[in-house]
């Protein structure tokens with residue numbers, strides 16, 4: 001784990017190579033299930049369970065900058081987590097993510113804080 005001046009606790013969670021030919025990769029950090037999602041050349045980290053009724057978003061798909069839930073097809077904006085119009089659901093939790101030294105890093109403090 002690396003602590004940065006900005007206050008994050010960055011932890012390497014997955015080799016970058018795993019997202020080379022996959023769009024969605026499941027990872028686990030301290031018993032918290034997360035997804036790493038690639039859209040073009042950008043990588044996002046978010047919660048794995050859909051905020052609507054907890055479907056497994058790893059079975060979803062990515063299109064037009066949105067992650068689509070496989071159960072009821074609500075979608076979430078990967079940039080800000082906003083749910084598609086008309087759904088009685090909170091936004092998707094997203095976590096700070098960066099790439100460095102061939103690894104994908106997430107802000108562990110942000111992940112733990114959201115799960116608390």
Ligand code: FES
Nearest residue numbers: 050052053069072
């Ligand atoms: S469980 Fe995901 S949209 Fe309903």
